[in-house]
Amino acid sequence: MKPYDIIHQSSIKRLPQKTTATAFAPTNIALIKYWGKRDASLNLPMTDSLSLTLPHHGTQTTLTCIDAADDRVLLNDKPVATNTPFYLKLVDFINLFRHSTERFLINTYNNIPTSAGLASSASGFAALTLALNDIYAWQLERRMLSMFSRFGSGSACRSFWEGFVLWQKGSHPYGLDSYGVPLELNFPSVKMGFQLIQSTEKSISSRDAMNITTRTSPLYAAWSDTVTLHLRQMKEALINQDFERLGEVAEHNALAMHATMQAAWPSICYALPETWVQMAKVRDLRKTGLLIFFTQDAGPNLKFIFQEKDQEKVKAHFPEMIMT
Amino acid sequence: MKPYDIIHQSSIKRLPQKTTATAFAPTNIALIKYWGKRDASLNLPMTDSLSLTLPHHGTQTTLTCIDAADDRVLLNDKPVATNTPFYLKLVDFINLFRHSTERFLINTYNNIPTSAGLASSASGFAALTLALNDIYAWQLERRMLSMFSRFGSGSACRSFWEGFVLWQKGSHPYGLDSYGVPLELNFPSVKMGFQLIQSTEKSISSRDAMNITTRTSPLYAAWSDTVTLHLRQMKEALINQDFERLGEVAEHNALAMHATMQAAWPSICYALPETWVQMAKVRDLRKTGLLIFFTQDAGPNLKFIFQEKDQEKVKAHFPEMIMT
Numbered sequence: 276m277k278p279y280d281i282i283h284q285s286s287i288k289r290l291p292q293k294t295t296a297t298a299f300a301p302t303n304i305a306l307i308k309y310w311g312k313r314d315a316s317l318n319l320p321m322t323d324s325l326s327l328t329l330p331h332h333g334t335q336t337t338l339t340c341i342d343a344a345d346d347r348v349l350l351n352d353k354p355v356a357t358n359t360p361f362y363l364k365l366v367d368f369i370n371l372f373r374h375s376t377e378r379f380l381i382n383t384y385n386n387i388p389t390s391a392g393l394a395s396s397a398s399g400f401a402a403l404t405l406a407l408n409d410i411y412a413w414q415l416e417r418r419m420l421s422m423f424s425r426f427g428s429g430s431a432c433r434s435f436w437e438g439f440v441l442w443q444k445g446s447h448p449y450g451l452d453s454y455g456v457p458l459e460l461n462f463p464s465v466k467m468g469f470q471l472i473q474s475t476e477k478s479i480s481s482r483d484a485m486n487i488t489t490r491t492s493p494l495y496a497a498w499s500d501t502v503t504l505h506l507r508q509m510k511e512a513l514i515n516q517d518f519e520r521l522g523e524v525a526e527h528n529a530l531a532m533h534a535t536m537q538a539a540w541p542s543i544c545y546a547l548p549e550t551w552v553q554m555a556k557v558r559d560l561r562k563t564g565l566l567i568f569f570t571q572d573a574g575p576n577l578k579f580i581f582q583e584k585d586q587e588k589v590k591a592h593f594p595e596m597i598m599t
Numbered sequence: 600m601k602p603y604d605i606i607h608q609s610s611i612k613r614l615p616q617k618t619t620a621t622a623f624a625p626t627n628i629a630l631i632k633y634w635g636k637r638d639a640s641l642n643l644p645m646t647d648s649l650s651l652t653l654p655h656h657g658t659q660t661t662l663t664c665i666d667a668a669d670d671r672v673l674l675n676d677k678p679v680a681t682n683t684p685f686y687l688k689l690v691d692f693i694n695l696f697r698h699s700t701e702r703f704l705i706n707t708y709n710n711i712p713t714s715a716g717l718a719s720s721a722s723g724f725a726a727l728t729l730a731l732n733d734i735y736a737w738q739l740e741r742r743m744l745s746m747f748s749r750f751g752s753g754s755a756c757r758s759f760w761e762g763f764v765l766w767q768k769g770s771h772p773y774g775l776d777s778y779g780v781p782l783e784l785n786f787p788s789v790k791m792g793f794q795l796i797q798s799t800e801k802s803i804s805s806r807d808a809m810n811i812t813t814r815t816s817p818l819y820a821a822w823s824d825t826v827t828l829h830l831r832q833m834k835e836a837l838i839n840q841d842f843e844r845l846g847e848v849a850e851h852n853a854l855a856m857h858a859t860m861q862a863a864w865p866s867i868c869y870a871l872p873e874t875w876v877q878m879a880k881v882r883d884l885r886k887t888g889l890l891i892f893f894t895q896d897a898g899p900n901l902k903f904i905f906q907e908k909d910q911e912k913v914k915a916h917f918p919e920m921i922m923t
Binding site: 492493494495496497498500501504505523526527530531533534535537538540541542544548551552558 | 816817818819820821822824825828829847850851854855857858859861862864865866868872875876882
């Protein structure tokens with residue numbers, strides 16, 4: 276069963292019901308990471324994961340029906356060439372849902388740096404899925420859209436809600452129950468910020484890195500149990516509104532994910548020298564009593580996790596930090 | 600059962616049979632690492648490990664009977680104070696074997712930097728055990744001495760032979776079968792070198808680091824199977840005299856060991872910025888066709904692994920490298 280077949284069976288295929296549709300989706304940062312797939316073509320994860328949505332950062336996408344032979348893509352007002360991976364990923368995704376020969380102008384605005392390890396693909400595919408739902412007037416519920424968005428980018432399925440979202444890995448063989456579920460709890464004092472670390476090296480894509488890790492890292496055998504443990508600890512921290520525990524578990528989980536990559540062959544390391552320096556700085560600040568933690572995704576940037584009341588102190592230590 | 604009881608049962612206790620005895624033991628570098636104990640007081644390892652002896656680097660220890668209330672220790676001709684961990688470790692070890700009130704001057708010479716992560720404690724406790732065997736005239740076979748030396752430092756038990764040595768974890772509850780076994784094979788073209796990386800930070804002892812890793816690293820659950828896999832691959836490489844495979848497996852195993860530490864809480868990282876730089880340099884050199892690999896123990900220094908025929912090339916790239 277492939278994504279195309281799943282969409283086909285859901286009987287949503289029809290001509291666009293309007294000429295244009297716009298949608299916004301926020302990005303999300305995983306506190307308990309998604310790392311490794313049990314099914315690559317369906318983007319089905321090995322484990323659950325849990326994210327915090329960054330409501331002010333994300334992607335706005337406008338679809339407009341055009342009379343043309345091919346889709347056209349604009350990213351932040353700049354045309355994207357048809358032979359780029361970015362263009363092909365978007366068009367491949369739309370091909371899953373396209374009824375016939377309808378073509379679109381896809382106007383995508385990110386207010387976060389693309390490919391900065393800030394999950395712009397998550398918000399991008401979530402916004403595109405929402406815009407498709409609108410232009411085709413599917414009127415599908417969000418969990419269904421979340422499930423569909425997974426075919427573009429796994430972590431997109433967590434970008435349909437604010438707050439804390441669990442991506443349940445599900446048990447259905449085709450992943451029909453593998454989508455985001457918003458957690459019914461609130462922890463508004465939790466804030467995140469990030470500081471861009473310039474990379475001169477082309478780092479490996481998260482897709483390739485996951486693949487190498489799952490195939491070659493002997494420590495990956497312990498990843499699923501690690502996530503189970505950290506998810507339980509994280510849920511307890513959220514229920515108890517225990518910020519320190521939340522930060523510890525998030526940092527521990529991120530370090531463990533990167534450790535599974537370090538033990539891959541060839542070894543994968545997203546950290547740059549400046550990343551290690553910032554990690555040490557975060558730990559040193561904690562020793563002074565400031566509750567600041569980090570998490571790290573498939574890139575060199577750290578995301579800082581702290582409480583709203585400490586925002587000014589954190590900014591003083593990381594003046595170039597961008598608040599989320 | 601404690602080390603003292605095991606020695607006591609072996610009926611070797613007697614007065615010194617001569618007034619002085621000298622022994623040398625080489626150090627060894629693990630290609631498949633020892634990381635984690637199943638019994639802390641007996642220094643029994645979770646897994647087998649496999650090392651290469653560096654025959655020219657090690658420790659020479661002379662024991663001389665003295666008429667004094669306490670043992671005296673000289674390290675590289677400098678007196679060691681009686682309240683230092685170094686002194687206490689040596690005296691605690693000798694206390695396991697002491698018959699009565701005999702006291703020793705313990706003269707220890709390391710021709711490797713102490714505490715540089717170059718396993719001077721391995722050669723140190725091996726040399727001390729050999730000197731004790733001589734001064735007490737136990738006439739024990741090497742595997743028995745290897746087993747005893749473990750009570751001082753686990754990896755010492757691999758320092759009683761040249762070449763490749765397997766420390767078999769054993770299955771006896773008191774570890775009577777947990778000692779070194781020399782492998783009956785030769786691979787003389789394998790060379791090692793190291794370059795000291797200056798550390799300003801006091802790094803955590805390997806004993807503490809093991810303890811934190813085994814208690815808190817969720818990835819440690821996969822370590823035992825990792826060693827089983829890497830040992831099988833390493834033995835194949837040795838039998839086939841496949842240097843590239845030997846280097847790959849050694850580097851992979853070291854990275855995996857450090858990954859288990861990175862996933863501990865608090866996270867443990869022995870690498871310093873210069874360590875990462877050297878790792879990248881080794882990988883870059885491999886891309887040019889030079890077969891050079893690294894391994895890393897509980898310190899920031901890398902040990903380079905290469906073939907004798909490439910020694911001059913490696914020295915050209917690492918001019919400060921010390922050959923072993």
